[in-house]
Structure formats: structure tokens, C-alpha cells
Amino acid sequence: MSLSLYHSATGKQAPHCIHAIGIGKAGTYMVDALLRTGEIEDLLEDKRARFTALSVDIGDQDQQQFRNYGQGFLERLEGRDIPSDRAQIRTVSMEVPSRDDLFAKLRRYREYLKIEYPRYYWNPNYEPWLPEDVEMPEADRGRMVEGTTVASTEHIPRAVSKAIYNTEYYEDGPVAQALEEFAESVKKTKQLPSIILICFGLGGGTGSGIVVDLARHIANVKLGRRIPVVGVGVLPHSGDPEENRGGNLFATLNELDCMLDEEKNQGVQAVWGDLYNNPFTGGFFALPQEHSLQRVQRYAKTSEGMSDPGIREGQAHRTAGKYVADCFMRYVAQDYGRELFKVMRPMGMTGAPHEASHATDRYWTLFDVAKLMHPGVQVLPGEPMGKWREAVSEWIGYIPQWSGLKEGFKTDYIEAHTFAPRAVWNDTVQQKLEDTLNEFLLPGDDGTLNTTLGEAFDELTVLSDIIIPGVARTDLNVFWEAREKYDQMSWDEKLLAHSWLLDLGTMLSEPSTRFEGMAGECIWGCACWVVVPYEALRGDAPVSANRLEATQSFIAEALDTVVEIPDLSTSK
Structure with missing residues (x-):
């Protein structure tokens, strides 16, 4: 139909x-x-x-x-x-252009933005956002490993990638x-x-x-x-x-x-x-x-005697x-x-306007592929099923550790879609999965876990696709690790690490030089900025405790309009 x-x-x-x-x-x-x-x-x-x-x-x-x-x-x-x-x-x-060609195009950049967005402010202080002495990377390099060419493209800084893409785009290039x-x-x-x-x-x-x-x-x-x-x-x-x-x-x-x-x-x-x-x-x-x-x-x-010790790791x-x-x-x-x-829908993206879930500061959704079994590791076909389930349960227990979520993270909804051979998964393993994922959920009826079970495409595969909406950027461990490394970078290194809004003169992750407490340093010394508190950008400002709290805060004024229904069980 x-x-x-x-x-x-x-x-x-x-x-x-x-x-x-x-x-x-x-x-x-x-x-x-x-x-x-x-x-x-x-x-x-x-x-x-x-x-x-x-x-x-x-x-x-x-x-x-x-x-x-x-x-x-x-x-x-x-x-x-x-x-x-x-x-x-x-x-x-x-292609990676020469530095002279790239800068020649970047100097015309205001014309591009004016065509794309008529309200664009023609900043008289504009100049290319890249340092004059920036080194242009090599795009295609490779090395032979065990008879195979392995790509080893040189790392291209974000600010350089932005310049190459946008000049190609606005010059009506192939992209x-x-x-x-x-x-x-x-x-x-x-x-x-x-x-x-x-x-x-x-x-x-x-x-x-x-x-x-x-x-x-x-x-x-x-x-x-x-x-x-x-x-x-x-x-x-x-x-x-x-x-x-x-x-x-x-x-x-x-x-x-x-x-x-x-x-x-x-x-x-x-x-x-x-x-x-x-x-x-x-x-x-x-x-x-x-x-x-x-x-x-x-x-x-890594096997002893292998010509390239890193080949197994790369594989x-x-x-x-x-x-x-x-x-x-x-x-x-x-x-x-x-x-x-x-x-x-649980992400708040495809519902009708009257049913949308406004997560405000919690619009990231984690999709964690939990690989619970790999051929030839820990257990082999033909061994007792109890050993299989013990190995799978062990790797279920690692989900919180390797999800990348900060300890104490909570949300109101999680989905887990598991695929396993029909003879492996049972109530014991299912309970282990539910107990593990419940660590992320709000207590009682405020937390919902939705699980499904499908048959894996082979007899040696067990995995669970775990979908966790309601994540904030500050819930990710890598955010804090990256912040520490960012703080150790020089100003030029920080500039090259940026992309969005650089063409407007704004270095988003730095404090504004004109408006105290706000984010967005102007790289041209004028008044380019954003109305975002620098403390919030750094991750130091409070965020909602969980998605439920964020949603409740968003609809707080509407709660007064809810029609109360009396207890009908006592009515005659």
C-alpha cells in the first residue's frame, strides 16, 4: 500500500x-x-x-x-x-591554491557576502582572516604499507579549509x-x-x-x-x-x-x-x-616480525x-x-509546532554504537552459551565508560536497538543492558527506556545502537579535554582553529574586546562580536540539569493555561 x-x-x-x-x-x-x-x-x-x-x-x-x-x-x-x-x-x-591566489580571492570576499546577504555590513576594516605567512598544506600525499597506498593527507587547519571552500564556492568553482x-x-x-x-x-x-x-x-x-x-x-x-x-x-x-x-x-x-x-x-x-x-x-x-608495527593499529x-x-x-x-x-521526534525536530520538545541548550543527540562482540575475541563458536553471554555482559558494562559522557549525566529518554544471534541474547543479558542504561535515565516515570531486538546479520555479531537525546556540549568529556589544550595554544594557532564567523571578523571562542563579558574577539580591532556570554561559551555558565528541566523552563508560562480536570471517579 x-x-x-x-x-x-x-x-x-x-x-x-x-x-x-x-x-x-x-x-x-x-x-x-x-x-x-x-x-x-x-x-x-x-x-x-x-x-x-x-x-x-x-x-x-x-x-x-x-x-x-x-x-x-x-x-x-x-x-x-x-x-x-x-x-x-x-x-x-x-585543489590547494597558491597563497597569492588564495589571498587575491579573499580580498574580494565582502563582495561575495553582499550578494548572498544584502543586509551584510560592509566592514571597512575587512582583510583576509588568514595570517600573511600561513603555510599552504599539501592535499594529497600517501605512503605504501604492505603493498597498499595509505592516504596521509596533511592536516589542514580549519581556517584554511574555510578559505579554500568559500573562495571556490563564491567564484562558481566545481564545488x-x-x-x-x-x-x-x-x-x-x-x-x-x-x-x-x-x-x-x-x-x-x-x-x-x-x-x-x-x-x-x-x-x-x-x-x-x-x-x-x-x-x-x-x-x-x-x-x-x-x-x-x-x-x-x-x-x-x-x-x-x-x-x-x-x-x-x-x-x-x-x-x-x-x-x-x-x-x-x-x-x-x-x-x-x-x-x-x-x-x-x-x-x-601487533604481531612480532611485521614489517610495519603500526599496520595492525591502523587497520x-x-x-x-x-x-x-x-x-x-x-x-x-x-x-x-x-x-x-x-x-x-524525541530530538524535538520533526513534531508539529504544538508538540515540539524545546530542549533549548540540549539539542545534541549521541548515537553510540556499542560493539559487544568481535569474531575470535574471548569466545569461539561452539563454546558454552554462558561464556558468550558473560563476554557480552562484560562489554555492556563498558557503555558508560566509552560513551564519552561525563559522569552524572541524566536524560529523560533513551533508545537501544540491539542486534544479536537469536541463540545469544536472553533475559539476563537484556537486564544487564537495561540496568546499565538506566544509569543515564531520570528516576521513576520521568525516565523512559525503549529497547528493540533484531537478528544480527551473522552468528558472531552482537551490537547495540544506543540513541541518547538531550545532551549538552558540556556533557562530553572531549569538550573539557579540548578546552585544556586550546588554552595552551598561541593566538595564531587559535585563529587557525576557528572557522565559522571568521569571515565576519569574529573569533568566536575568544572574549570580545569591546563588550565586557561577551564572546567573539574581533580580529580587525573593531566591534565584531556575538551576543553570547563568554562564560557560557567557555562552558562555565550553568546549563539545565537535564532535558526535562530545559523543556519545563521553556513552557513555564504556558503551564498556567493547562485545563485541570476534576476527579471524575467521585462525580455522580
């Missing part, structure tokens, strides 16, 4: 078309999973459906796999007699054309609703440096905020390079928080206008990888990231995209 968008009789919606943009290495690898796992072509069996995928990167070293998967995807469509013109898969790789084609493909999906994912690494310099502008260009400019745009930020793990876990992560989290947090975002718009409204209209997922990494590393021990890192990407994207495509739409 072909269902309408909102089928009130069954509570089941029409299929949702998934479209995705991957920025940088981590973002591209996330979208790889949509092309690899096979669920999207199932969605395209519906003749009304379309699929659009785009990889944006500086250099193309990390896009070859995406291209290969894309070609295989189109071949599978052909094998199923699905017209390939209902799938659009593109890559765009930007501008690619985004226009992406938006046009989404618009062609007229008979079914669409959801757009924008995926990137929170710790790197390319994805996090570009996304703050690209998301605005897609959501606010190209599509006029008509289609839900969901941010998907991959958190760094303990094995990532230091630059991915350094002070630049503090600036990234602050910039995203000033989009997601309603009050902070209003403070940005108060100075710079509604073009800087939160572009993530469908919410934001933060994806920790630590649980997956820790499980894989127990298997991938473990890639396997863990791939596992998280596959699990997340399988969830996204589950039930033809309906499941993603439904889980966006």
Missing part, C-alpha cells in the same frame, strides 16, 4: 528518501556506508524515490573508495532494473556546481519526503572547517529551510592523531553549539542576521567510536570507523528512512 506522508490511521509514514553529503575524510567514509550496505537500492525500488550522494574534499586521496562504491552501487541498480537516473553520485575535490546539482536532485524528489545528512569529522580540519558554511549554503540558501538537514559529527577516538583531539575541537564544538543552542544562536543572529540561523533543521548526531575501537583492538594486536582504526559508519547508516535506512524520521 502506498502511504501518505503522515498516515494517521496506522502511525506509519511514507518512505523517506535519504540524501547525504560527506565532507573530508571522515564524512566521505560515512557516506561510503550508504553505498556499501545495500539498503538504499531497496528504497529505490519505489518508483517515486531518489537518492543523492556527494563527497566534498580538499584533494582526492580519500575519495577513490567512494567512487568505487558508487560505481558498484549503480551496477547493482542496473541488475535490479532500477533506472540509474534516480541516483546521483558525485565527488568534488578542491558550487556540485552543491547546485545536489540541491536540484533533492528538489526532484517531489512525491516522497526527503531527509539530508551532512557528515563530517568533528576533530579534523577539513570537514569541520567547511561544514559550518556548506550547511548554511545547502539548508538556508539552496533549499530555503524546507527539508530537514541532519548533522552527523564523528567524534575522535583515543587512537586518532593529536591534531584531531586538540584545541581545534574546542572551537568546533563551540561553533556548532552556537548553532544548535537556541539562545546562543539568537545571540549570533542578533548581530549577523538570520542567514546564520541554525542550518541543522533536522537535529544533530554526535557519533563516538571508542567502544568499537576498544573491541576491535582486543583482536588487532583497527579503519575497521572501527567503518563499523560505526555501517551501523549508523543501516539505522538511517531502516524501514525505508521512517525510523530516522521517528527518532528525530
Whole structure:
């Protein structure tokens, strides 16, 4: 039966078309999973459906796999007699320009912003935000490991990535054309609703440096905020390079928080206008990888005599990231995209205005892939089932430790979608999962845990997709670790760690030089700032204790309008 968008009789919606943009290495690898796992072509069996995928990167070293998967995807469509013109898969790789060429374009930057936003203030103090002596990185470098070329693209600072992307975009380069084609493909999906994912690494310099502008260009400019745009930020793990876990992560989290947090975002718009409204209209997922990494590393021990001692470690890192990407994207495509739409409701993003949950300062949602079993680790097929369950229960117990959430975090709602062989999961293991997740929940009936159980795709896999809405930036352990590292950086290093609002002269994570107590240092010495208290940006100001408290505060005035019903049991 072909269902309408909102089928009130069954509570089941029409299929949702998934479209995705991957920025940088981590973002591209996330979208790889949509092309690899096979669920999207199932969605395209519906003749009304379309699929659009785009990889944006500086250099193309990390896009070859995406291209290969894309070609295989189109071949599978052909094998199923699905017209390939209902799938659009593109890559765009930007070259690193010379410093002189880049600065020449940046000096014209005010003209670009004036065209995009007529209310833009033509600042006479404007000059390029990059230091004159900034070193331009090499985009494509690689090394041979055991006969395989391993990408080793030089780390590109966020401020440099921003400059490369925006000059390409405003000069009508290939990236501008690619985004226009992406938006046009989404618009062609007229008979079914669409959801757009924008995926990137929170710790790197390319994805996090570009996304703050690209998301605005897609959501606010190209599509006029008509289609839900969901941010998907991959958190760094303990094995990532230091630059991915350094002070630049503090600036990234602050910039995203000033989009997601309603009050902070209003403070940005108060100075710079509604073009800087939160572009993530469908919410934001933060994806920790630590649980997956820790499980894989127990298997991938370095072997003596191996020519490159780091190869097993590198394999473990890639396997863990791939596992998280596959699990997340399988969830996204589950039930033809309906499941993603439904889980966006507890995030407060897809309900009708009268039923929306306003989490104010708690709009981050954690999607934690808890990898509970790995082939060949701790237990083998044929051993007693009690040993299997003991191993799974042990790794369930690590969820709080490797979720990345600060001790004492509480929320009002959690979902856990478990996949296991039918012979492994039982009431004992289920109870262990519930007891562990209840540590995050408010007590009594104020906390809700929703769990499901599905069969894993093989006999050696046990995992649980744990979805935790109501997270604040300050609930993430990496926020405090990154803040400490940020404070040790020089001023120039801090500048290069920023991206959003740099073109407006505002260094968001520094205090305002003109307005005491406010955030946003003006790099040109004038009055560029944001109406966001510096204490709040640093994470030192109080935040709501939990999402329930945040919501209660938001609706406080409306509570007086609630109609009280007398006890009808005593009426005659």
C-alpha cells in the first residue's frame, strides 16, 4: 500500500528518501556506508524515490573508495532494473591554491557576502582572516604499507579549509556546481519526503572547517529551510592523531553549539542576521567510536616480525570507523528512512509546532554504537552459551565508560536497538543492558527506556545502537579535554582553529574586546562580536540539569493555561 506522508490511521509514514553529503575524510567514509550496505537500492525500488550522494574534499586521496562504491552501487541498480537516473553520485575535490591566489580571492570576499546577504555590513576594516605567512598544506600525499597506498593527507587547519571552500564556492568553482546539482536532485524528489545528512569529522580540519558554511549554503540558501538537514559529527577516538583531539575541537564544538543552542544562536543572529540561523533543521548526531575501537583492538594486536608495527593499529582504526559508519547508516535506512524520521521526534525536530520538545541548550543527540562482540575475541563458536553471554555482559558494562559522557549525566529518554544471534541474547543479558542504561535515565516515570531486538546479520555479531537525546556540549568529556589544550595554544594557532564567523571578523571562542563579558574577539580591532556570554561559551555558565528541566523552563508560562480536570471517579 502506498502511504501518505503522515498516515494517521496506522502511525506509519511514507518512505523517506535519504540524501547525504560527506565532507573530508571522515564524512566521505560515512557516506561510503550508504553505498556499501545495500539498503538504499531497496528504497529505490519505489518508483517515486531518489537518492543523492556527494563527497566534498580538499584533494582526492580519500575519495577513490567512494567512487568505487558508487560505481558498484549503480551496477547493482542496473541488475535490479532500477533506472540509474534516480541516483546521483558525485565527488568534488578542491585543489590547494597558491597563497597569492588564495589571498587575491579573499580580498574580494565582502563582495561575495553582499550578494548572498544584502543586509551584510560592509566592514571597512575587512582583510583576509588568514595570517600573511600561513603555510599552504599539501592535499594529497600517501605512503605504501604492505603493498597498499595509505592516504596521509596533511592536516589542514580549519581556517584554511574555510578559505579554500568559500573562495571556490563564491567564484562558481566545481564545488558550487556540485552543491547546485545536489540541491536540484533533492528538489526532484517531489512525491516522497526527503531527509539530508551532512557528515563530517568533528576533530579534523577539513570537514569541520567547511561544514559550518556548506550547511548554511545547502539548508538556508539552496533549499530555503524546507527539508530537514541532519548533522552527523564523528567524534575522535583515543587512537586518532593529536591534531584531531586538540584545541581545534574546542572551537568546533563551540561553533556548532552556537548553532544548535537556541539562545546562543539568537545571540549570533542578533548581530549577523538570520542567514546564520541554525542550518541543522533536522537535529544533530554526535557519533563516538571508542567502544568499537576498544573491541576491535582486543583482536588487532601487533604481531612480532611485521614489517610495519603500526599496520595492525591502523587497520583497527579503519575497521572501527567503518563499523560505526555501517551501523549508523543501516539505522538511517531502516524501514525505508521512517525510523530516522521517528527518532528525530524525541530530538524535538520533526513534531508539529504544538508538540515540539524545546530542549533549548540540549539539542545534541549521541548515537553510540556499542560493539559487544568481535569474531575470535574471548569466545569461539561452539563454546558454552554462558561464556558468550558473560563476554557480552562484560562489554555492556563498558557503555558508560566509552560513551564519552561525563559522569552524572541524566536524560529523560533513551533508545537501544540491539542486534544479536537469536541463540545469544536472553533475559539476563537484556537486564544487564537495561540496568546499565538506566544509569543515564531520570528516576521513576520521568525516565523512559525503549529497547528493540533484531537478528544480527551473522552468528558472531552482537551490537547495540544506543540513541541518547538531550545532551549538552558540556556533557562530553572531549569538550573539557579540548578546552585544556586550546588554552595552551598561541593566538595564531587559535585563529587557525576557528572557522565559522571568521569571515565576519569574529573569533568566536575568544572574549570580545569591546563588550565586557561577551564572546567573539574581533580580529580587525573593531566591534565584531556575538551576543553570547563568554562564560557560557567557555562552558562555565550553568546549563539545565537535564532535558526535562530545559523543556519545563521553556513552557513555564504556558503551564498556567493547562485545563485541570476534576476527579471524575467521585462525580455522580
